[in-house]
Structure formats: C-alpha cells, structure tokens
Amino acid sequence: MERTEPSLAGLPEWGRCGVMGIVNVTPDSFSDGGLWLDPDRAVTHGLELVAQGADLVDVGGESTRPGAKRVTEEEELRRVLPVVRGLAGQGVVVSVDTMRAAVAEQAVDAGAAMVNDVSGGLADPNMVKVAAETGVPFVVMHWRGQSASMDRLAQYQDVVTEVVAEVERQLEAVVAAGVRPEQVVVDPGLGFAKTREDDWKLLARLDAWHRLGRPLLVAASRKRFLGTLLADPLTGELRPPKERDAASAAVSALAAAAGAWSVRVHEVRPSADAVRVEAALRAAR
Template structure:
C-alpha cells in the first residue's frame, strides 16, 4: 500500500498558499524556546532560528511550524509578551520564505501579531478550548487553522491518559472543534486536525491512535500528525530524544499509510528521503503512471500555487 493519503482531503489552503495533499507533505519543526523536550535552546537566538528555518525549507519541508512556548509534558505556561518577543524577530526574518509558516500558539494576542507579521496558519494545541476566538481570527484573515487534541494543559495532560476508546473519543472531540471553526466562518479546506500524539495519551493510546488514524482521516479534513521524537517512542525502544530519528520516520510512514497528510517532524532531511524512496518504489507499481519526481528543493518552492 503506497503513501498517497487515504483521507478525502486533497488540498489545504492556508493564507495565499494552496498545498497539494495527493501525497504526504512535511511540516518542519522550529522551536524558538529554551526548554522544548528535544531541541530546546538550540534555536532560541533569532539568527540561529532564521538560519534553521531556511534550512528546513531547503531540506524539503512544505510548511514551517514555529513554536515559542514549550508544550512538553509538565511545561509551565509562558506569558504572551514573552512568547511574542521570541517569535517576532524570527517571523520577520523569514517573511520571504517560499513555503507557508504556521505558528504554534493558543493565545489570540500572539496569533493576531503573528498573522500581521506574515504567518499563514495557526497551530492550536488546545483545539479552541483556550480561546475560541482563534477561529474568528482564522475566518477573518483566511489563514489555515490546525486543531489538535489535548486533554488539560501541557502541565497536566499526562495525569489523565485513560480512554474508553481513544480513537473514537479523539475523533469526536476533533469533529466538535471543527464544527465550531466552521460555525465561526472558517472555510472547510482551511481547517486541519491533529490527533495530538503524545498529548494526554499513554504508550498504548499513542500506538492505537496511529494504527486507527484512518478514523481521524474520515472526518474529511487534512490530518496533521506529529510523533517526531516523542517519549512514547523512547518508552518503546528505551532510547533518548536524539536517538529517535529512525523510530520517528517509521511512525510517520505508518501514519501516512493510514491517512496522515502532513507529517510534523524535527528531522526534515531524513523524512524527505524516506518519502522519496517510498514514492520511487510506489511509482513502479503496475498501473501507476511513471514520471520524474521533482527534487525536494523544487517541491518546497512549489508549495505555493
């Protein structure tokens, strides 16, 4: 079975960009934080963050996802002013990037400023629970909106990981959040959903969600998934964050086979290579039209249509 996404969504519109989802695309993670679980402190200087953002685009990401507040388990909240102080110079330094930029925030004040500074999407890890007004902002401005499932807050989410049916409950919560965004005036093809791997889920819960991701894809919205370097992989293999690259790629490939459209990863080059190899193999299946595949750099530049 190839990696053409099985969900009905075929494009995702975000600001002035229209991203084809006929095959999975990559969202490269850029954390401009001192305390993120995997790369905290590596890119908390604007110069380094801007350079890494450009590198992520060059390595083949179709989207750059920037976060300025850690959402690792147990993380304390960051005031909006501090979050924006981290984000502003990086966003301004990347305004000419050829791929859309999403900002990982649940604060309306930060989201408004980010959109004014050129962000094309808002990635809300609370799926509008923290501030439903984010949907109105997305509707007014036409930016993309990613709604992610999480119980509680990053500080409390791992205290409640028991579900009767994890896939059904997550799907139901995302369907409700998506309805709220539609009611606020968001266009359907600008709303994406994310099951929130690692956010208020146990090891078994994360694995089951990935195994049943087609149920999330059946909502009809573009599906983001972010297992990259997460602790459930460490628990499964007994390895630290820097040793989870191969496991992250494997989890993303499994997710793509089950309907994920956007793979949110730290290790863009490795993920791009894996998708390219799989795509080259898939193109040789009987009945598939053969043709040259564009380079990763060309695909990144072609994210805008």
C-alpha cells in the same frame, strides 16, 4: 496513482505527504530547548530544514511538553515574530505554533500562512475568531488541557473512537463560529493527554480520520512513546529524544502510507526521504 487530498486554503499541493519542520524558539522544549532562541540562528535553522526537504516550517515560542509552564504573551511574541518575519521574507511557508489568538494574529500579519493551535481553539476564546478572520489554514488538534495537567486527563474507554469524536465536535464548533471547512487540518494530538499505549492505538488507526474529510497532520517526532519503545533493555532508560529520529522517520513513512497530509518533525531529511519513497511506491502500483 495520484494522491487526492481535501482542499486546504492557501497552501501548496505537494502530491504526497508533506513534511513540516519544527523550529522551537524556546529554552525548555523537550528535545531542542535553547538551541534556536536567537532569532538569526532560528531563521538559519528554518532555512536549513527547507534545504533538507521541509515543505513548511512550524515556529513555536512556548513549550507544550508535559509539565511545561506557560510563558507570557509578551515573551511569546518576542520569541516568535522575528523568526516568522525572517523566514516568510525568504519565501518559506511558515506555520505558527501557538495557543494565543494575539500571537496567531500578529504572526499572520508577519507572514505566517498557517496557525497550528495544539488546543484546537479551546485555550483562547478569541482564537477561532482570529482563524476565521485571517482565513489561513488552522489545525484543530485533540486537546484536553494544559501541559501541567494533561497526563492526568489520559482516561479513555476506546481511545480511537473518543479522540476522533472529540476532534469532530471541535471541528463542528469552529466551523459554526465562522472558520471555513477548507481551512481546517485535524491532528490526533499524540502525547497530549495520551498514554504510550494510546499513542500506538491512534497510530494504528489513522484510517479512522478519513471520515472527517479533512487533511490529517501527524506529529510523532521524538515523542515519549518512541523513547519507551527504544528504551535500553538492561536499564530501562528511555532512548534520548535526539536518538529517536530513525523511529520518527519510520512513523512518517507509515503515516504517509495511511494517507496523512503532513508529518511534523524535528529532523527533516530522514522523513523527507521516507515520504518520497512512499509516494514513489504508490505511483508504481
């Protein structure tokens, strides 16, 4: 059975759930902060992720972990642009993970093929204009506020219905502002203004996103709800982020089976294997 997805301007069609590898060019990301601050090391790591099966690489220069403080635009540009340029120059499909319009615009000029804005265009009033003008794929993620305050905003009566509806409204807003529908990817925003229970409910109902008619990005890798699930049964201590990759790959397989367009992960090979297994199983039916 062939996989059918809504069209997405400018990106390859993989015929299966894609795998987006993460390169955090930050000192304070929750699981790999400081590892790839050097641009040459970051580019090398991105190439390694592609060799392990990543279809595209997401480069970010600002941590969005809960409680993280924002960096200046100048610092974010300094971190991101050499890595985007270096990877794109090697033929890698690059996504830039940013909430700033200026960073998005300059990253696209440097070779980025996609803008992954965790605020979905809400944090910077110029972001939607940049997305419309560049014409590259644009991620509209569910977002209720900056990292410093987002945990206080996790208040829902029906998390699935409300999150899908809020993303749908933002999707309509960005399209009304000039972004073409075929540019848009949607993302439930796991861990962003969500409790652990909210994350599980959203994962259990990925089918609810199909009515929006847009590709779905699922970013669960190493997140807190997995650390809580895998906590030490005696001490209650959360499983460390780097020891959550097997669980992350399990989510990747489940997301692929539910029709996700791509998963975003730190450790690529297990998830690359998982989505290929799901695709083979689907083809055999």
